[in-house]
Amino acid sequence: MMSHRVFFLFAYMSALLSLHAADFTVSANVAGRQVKEDSYQFTFSATEANTWIKFQLPAKCTWGAGQTELSITLVKPDAVTFRFAVKAIGPDNALAESDFTSLELKKSESHRFSYAQVGDKAPQELCILSDEAMKSPFTIEINQIKVGDTQIQSSMAWVQNAPVTALPPVLFKGKPFFPLGAYDYWPIGGANKARIDPDFLAAGGNITDFGNLAMPDWSGYEKFAQPTIFANLEKVKDDPQFENVALLIGLGFNLIMDNAENTSGKQGHGSYMIPATGEALAARRKVLTEAVQKISAYENVIGYTMDEPENLIWPYYSAQRKKEWELYKDQDLATCMLEWINSWTKPIIREHHPGAQLMPIIGWWTTYKQTADMYDVLIANTYPGKKADAPEFAADLFTVSYDAAMQVAAVRANGDGRSAIFMPPMFDIWRENTPQYTINEQLYVMFAPIAQGVMGIHGWRLQRCSAAYRKFVIYPAMKEVSRLSEFFLGEWHNELLASDHDDATVEYLLKFKERERLQEGLEDAESKKALALVPDVSHCLRRHADGRYLMLIVNNRREFLPEVRFKCWLEGLPRSMTCNINRSRSVWLKNGEFKTSLKPFEVLAFVFNAK
Known part of the structure; x- marks a missing residue:
């Protein structure tokens, strides 16, 4: 997603002409900044085509039978191909026709360009255009801009960003709200899911997961799936404690995929689940239809979720589609998620529970954009690992910001009313000697995604929090977010x-893993250039x-x-x-x-x- 930035500079013209100071602006839909009086750096992240940089010329700029000149230098990486053209705007024919050209740039090597001026009326702007999608980030410097005999310079000044389009708020019972919650909600000391932790409510909790639908042949069906979910929905429907709490219903692993060939002994992620077809698919359609019809009667159910479908289908996908993965990677994986899961679950929910939102937890940031048809609200999750006995701030907490930036960019690009909720880590009980985040670390992983533009925080998971951790870390951090939540629903004035x-200047903010699979044994070790800006x-x-x-x-x-x-x-x-x-x-x-x-x-x- 391209971020628009505008540079308001106080400029003067110097050379053979003696001109008074004038307001001079530079605008771009790529990140940029002024580095010297006559130099500007622009960073092209991985974007769609049609990027542009516009230099607005001072009103007293003379025009005539002269040349407009500028220099382009590659700052990083070592080499890149940049396809561009230089145009005049207002009037558009003030420069001799300049076709698109592909420039082979090498680091620190400067290229000087000259364009003949046409007519006697100076254009309002000079525009550098590129009609090619950027596949990897690079930074160029544009300097020594000369119009006829006039060298354009500017005094050093602040860089002002252009407005950013706000993501739509999430709706609950027809009204905007800022989701703040956790994967679980019941008090310490039992799993009575018809009760909610009063301290969770006091901390501002207003959204939670309420159980996962499953096929009746699952061993935990009676205790954890539809029978218990329906009974608890009936118990809480008139409970004032639940009145303002949005409930998410999960589509369980063996409901959305077929476990008939699973001999791994594992449940969920890591098990061998195959796409449901024939009678297996018909049975699942029937179970989901009946469940959704019942659930639709409960107004607190905001929608339906599923847990990291990429990781669920991966064992089968990686065994059956090796060639497709080599050729198309995440694009093909996303296509399979849409075909194997979304193609039949979404129509059932849309038909039998109108107004319910699709809110899946999509695990890999490389599939956020391609899975748009699966979500109304995209939930993204990242849990930066912290080693036992590690000092405060040793974990790579900044990956939360990168994940949220990728999430917001995908949701904004897909548009159509979609929004985003981030799921940060919220646990201290997982494996033996699981380290705890400090309150300062927890504040970061909850507020950093908001600064990137997400419209809700939904942590994983409360039942993996000790009583002390809830009391001294999780709930205090939630309270700080809750106190400010009305602002997050307000106008954006970034x-x-x-x-x-406002730029990234350290290596660990410039390179991230190609994908974060969030599953042990499936790590991607190689780091590549960041595709979204984490300053x-x-x-x-x-x-x-x-x-x-x-x-x-x-x-x-x-x-x-x-x-x-x-x-x-x-x-x-x-x-x-x-x-x-x-x-x-x-x-x-x-x-x-x-x-x-x-x-x-x-x-x-x-x-x-x-x-």
């Missing part, structure tokens, strides 16, 4: 906030319906940053602001600017009034 750390510091600006603003700042670095400078373009800003999370942290503002240090993976949230 274009009015910038920092001097050193993420931030967003939201406006509450009552007019107040929230400035959310997240450090994606595991190192301490001694000074980060910020600029906010709102009018009527206060002289100082105090963080709503760490109330000992305050900043002082002057002309919309302030600076602060940031601890590793620190989260700051400032609520204030402004015009």
Whole structure:
């Protein structure tokens, strides 16, 4: 997904002409920044075709029988092919025709280009266009822009982002809400699923999973599947504690796939599940139809989910479609998920439970875009591993930001009202000596996805949390998100906030695993260039319906940053602001600017009034 950025610069013209200072702007639908008075760097991430960079010319720029010139230099990687053309806009024929050309760039090698000027009217903009999809990220520098005898330069100034389109809110009972919850909900000390932990509610919990549908021949059917789910739905339908809690119903492993050939002794992920066909498919259609018809009567059921279908089908897929995987990788895997699962489950839900949302947990960020037909709300999950006895901030927590960025980009590209919820880690009971996240680490993995644009947080999973971990880490972190949740439903104004750390400058934010399979034994060891931007510091600006603003700042670095400078373009800003999370942290503002240090993976949230 291309992110639009606009650069507002205070420019002057110098050379043979003597011109007064003028406002000069540069805009692009790729990430960019000014690096010198006459130089601009632009980073092309993996994008669709039709990227552009526009240089708006000063009003007093002379035009005539001259040349327009500019230089392009590759900053990184070592070599790349860049297909582009240079055009004039307003009027469009102010430059001699420039066709698209493919330029072979080598690192640090500069190429100078010259284009004949036509007519006597200067265009409003010079535009560098590319009609080719970018397959891997690269950064170029454009400098020494010369129009006739005039060298275009600009004083160093802040970079202002262009507006970002907000994702739609998730709807519950017809109204927008910010989902905040966990995979489970019942109190410590038992699995009475007709009860909800009051501390979960007090922490702002408003969404949870309520059980998985299964085929009747499953050994746990009576205790865990439809009989128990229906009984509990009936018990909680008039319980005031559940009144504002959205319930998700899961499509269980042996319902959406056939376990007839599973001899592995495993259940779920890692077992050998085959696509249901013939009588097996007919039986599953009947079971799902009957279940959905009953569930549709309960208004608290927000929709249906499934757990990482990529990992579920992988044992069968990898055995049967080796050639297709070699040729098409995740594209073919996504096609199989749509064919084997979505092709029959989705029509049943749409017909028998109108208004219910499809909310699967898609496990691999490489399939987010291709599986659009499977979801109304995409739930993405990443659980950065933390080794036992590891110090605070040793885990690669920043993978949460990358996953969320990939998720939001896919959902925004697919559009059609789709939204996104992120599922961060929320457990300290899994294997022997499972390490606990600290409260600071938990705050990061819950707020970082929000800064990237997700519209809900749904952790995995409460029944793998000890009582102490719930009390001192999970619920306090949930409360901080809950206190600010109304802002996350408000207007987005990211274009009015910038920092001097809006780029990624460390290696671990520039390379990520090609895919994160989230299953032991299926790791992808090779790291490749990031396909989405995770800057050193993420931030967003939201406006509450009552007019107040929230400035959310997240450090994606595991190192301490001694000074980060910020600029906010709102009018009527206060002289100082105090963080709503760490109330000992305050900043002082002057002309919309302030600076602060940031601890590793620190989260700051400032609520204030402004015009």
